[in-house]
Amino acid sequence: MAPVPCAICKTSRALIIRPKNHQKLCKECFITIFEEEIHHTVTTTKLFSPGDRIAIGASGGKDSTVLASVLKTLNERYNYGLELVLLSIDEGIKGYRDDSLETVKRNAVQYDMPLKIVGYDELYGWTMDQVVEAIGKKGNCTYCGVFRRQALDRGAKMLGIRHVVTGHNADDVAETILMNLLRGDLPRLARSTSIVTGDEMSEVRRSKPLKYAYEKEIVLYAHHKKLDYFSTECLYSPEAFRGSARTLIKNLERVRPSAILDVVRSGEDMAKLVPEAVTGISHCKSQKVSLSSADGEEGAAGCGTNGRSSGGEMADMEKKLQEDEEASSREIDVTAAASNGVNGQRHDRIGSKTEPQNGAKRESGKKLTRQTLGTCKKCGYMSSQDICKACMLLEGLNKNRPKMEIEVDVEDEESSTLRRRMERLALAAG
Template sequence: MLLRLEVKMRRKFCRFCSEFAATTIKYSGLPLCKKHFVEYLEKRVFKTVKKYRMIQEGERILLGVSGGKDSIALLHILKDLQKELKFEIIPLFIDLGIQLNKYSQLSGEIARKNCEKLGLDLITVKIKNEYGFSLDDVFSKRLKRPICSVCGLIKRYVLNRKAIELSADKVATGHNLNDEASFILQNFVNMDIKLLSRLSPIQPTFNKLLIGRVKPLFEIYEDEISLYVTFKNLEYIDIACPYAKEASTLQLKNILIQLESIRPGAILTMVRGFHKKLKPILQNKQKIEEEKELTTCKLCGMPTSTEICSFCRLKSKIIKN
């Protein structure tokens, strides 16, 4: 009995060196030390970028840097990828004006420190200054639309607009595997076939005013990203957004985590299976044509399927009230 216990408690060695393993990839059983885990994760992201042709030689990539672990990890990974693929990184921080816990201020400072460390100039957009309202202003109005949904709308609008102004070829975001899986699950629950058909790790440009978006981390687990920034000693905002408790995807993410604990690799299998097998069935020529037939907002000139875009309607509600 004692011998069994000793064998069970014995530490594993890294698969690629003589160091003790700092972690084990649960769905593959691969034990890795800190150094080789970092290399392993970076290689997986590089492979994803190449597989989906997310970034091409000579492109200008606008990278949304929020200060959170996902965007900070992506910032450093893309900087390393520059050694292999010659492209330009344009880091951009959106100051949403969240005053509680000095959240926006601290996030911006951390984003700037990481960019300076990598020799990159961070562009900051303060939405209060540029558009006349902050996320705090939106929350105070208690609109019917969930605050996290509004936040996503603002970020997409600003990233797209700035990408056009800065002549960026693509916009890169730090959405991870857990994010992707929760989006899929949420839209299944809502039976939103239109949104399901549009979910993709790379969204090409159908319109010159709608810049393509890429998600290089979409096959990387959230806890793997946490380990990556920890093992590399990267600074990131480690306090939750004050509005995060309002997120409708939180419960779905918890369900997915429970599923993963029962069946390691389930989330990755689900996301890969969706994109490879199910999404092609949901897509059709008509939906693609709808994307191509976007009009422009009569107030700001950005792409929209209606006379006035969602961002301008939101802005009008907040400022008028």
Template sequence: MEAGEAKSKKAGGSRLCCICNQRRPVLKRPKTLQQICRECFYEVFEEEIHQVIVGNRLFKSGERVAIGASGGKDSTVLAYVLSELNRRHNYGLDLFLLSIDEGITGYRDDSLETVKRNEVQYGLPLQIVSYKDLYGWTMDEIVKMIGLKNNCTFCGVFRRQALDRGAALLKVDKLVTGHNADDIAETVLLNILRGDIARLSRCTSITTGEDGPIPRCKPFKYTYEKEIVMYAYFKKLDYFSTECIYSPNAYRGFAREFIKDLERLRPRAILDIIKSGEDFRIATTTKMPEQGTCERCGYISSQKWCKACVLLEGLNRGLPKMGIGRPRGSGNDQKDTKARSTAKSIESKQCGSLEF
């Protein structure tokens, strides 16, 4: 980098982009702190994602791929970059936008308007699936019943399944999400803080759910959030930037701030946390959950009933805490112990978790 910096200085003292050494730099690249021009930024940003896609063999030619589109910066940049790369490198993919409408007035209704505009701007067909249609409840109704305390648990569990159901409607081979390097580093840290070894071993995988109905990929696994924001800004992409009105989530917020502090001191910290997560060895004596199917809805589950069914049963019986705290007298009566362990394992689920 020192050589690059020296090179980037012109004879007269004014700096030049340390990649092309021709144009004036307009930004300091967050990942490397290099001073670079806009054109070189676009190029390195897109090329790194292309290399991740190719290096990890994320897609096969002819596949139908749904992009989980929330209207936020990450998934908007993902939709834009993936359709560019698909054209440029002839990936041969059929791309779709898939949005889950959680039913949050003043948040998701507005962000869905953004996705509808993206549908036209990027020429990608859009499928919207709502909690109301799938589960009979909107998040507004759930919050009215349960309050603000555990609402992220319901939302995260339902969203995970809703994305699978939407992907099945679209008959896609894969689902991609805009989870970025910061999200993954944060989840590594949270799983360590919670002692959740099963999730720790999964959360750094670039592709998950290969044994389930539809595999999920994270092409932004190594892409820094700050660079995504810069890319969206310079490209003037149309995205929605408001935080969810129901997600206070202090614990995750603390981990996020901690990672941002580390990044300020040493940008590589994010990549190093991901690497540590990847290299953790799980002791052979650690008991891992066994994958099966929910007896009620047939969805993938490591328990008798999947998490969505346990939560939904509680909502429908007017006992919303059933799926959160100690379940009493559910349809799982004979397997009360199992139901309790399901409830316990979802207790720690939070909004923004990679588990969806």
């Protein structure tokens, strides 16, 4: 069979089928389109200002490695005027984080960026290995999520930086939306769908430049750019509630490739229903962009999607990419196909959303309490309560009475509320 030409340049051979819309592209066009979509997200949402110092939350995984590479490229190409620094958190997980930190150290040299590593043991006196030893694997992601969120902010303050970017992608955002829908927590959903949390007055702002990038396309970009990253899944994560949402998202993607962005857009629309006075988020600033619908065939399955957890699926995808690349070197090329037989569809573009109606009224009449940001009386970290969640969890650990029923505002927690609802339903059914 004659090779198919790239749908964009029409000259080079197509090597990639985009998971987002099944568009057939050559390697160079795919890399360019991927970078340009990130650039469009950055400029449309006005994430950065010239002269900003930005801390990149670097774990050594594919998402943060791609984020660091793309931001460095775009910063030089479009003269953003940013000073980029890598900020890594050492949770203290032997056989996982210690190995991934070696990758981050290599990235710091490769990208010529300063690196700051902050450890749980340094901040809290506990490593995650010690926490799991004390409480077991059930619910440990609650502790790690709270500690990690606070550690990133504290690390940024140590560096004198007020803006942290993380590698959360479209798959991550879609999973979080489903988790919060299952919890029935619209205020938290509104905060999690925002591409930026915090504002100019916040001590530390957070943003997600990869919010509209598919996880599979991130893997493809890392593979074809030959980036150095760590691909092992966390040893303690399979018990997390997020894993169930991830499996559902992957199954939806098999049936409809645009399902991930559809869920993200739906979450953004639902977030507009939550009054700004409750969430403290300005919708008009944080929800400016979305992606147009994918043009791919709805019935075609995404590559490598089999309902397993993210770590195993992405590892299989990376292995297949390597095998395909080795096979291509043994391939005998033939005459290029005629260009009039190719459908030259355009790639997705990031478009503007209509301005939401701030302060929308809720029909249910349920009164939502506004969170007032203050500081923790114990550690001085910003908190909406007198004692921050990290200090409350640490108090339970130090007293050997882990407080597992504390409601924690963190994306990676296993919802105790949902678990209790399911237990009651099971009792009623029995």
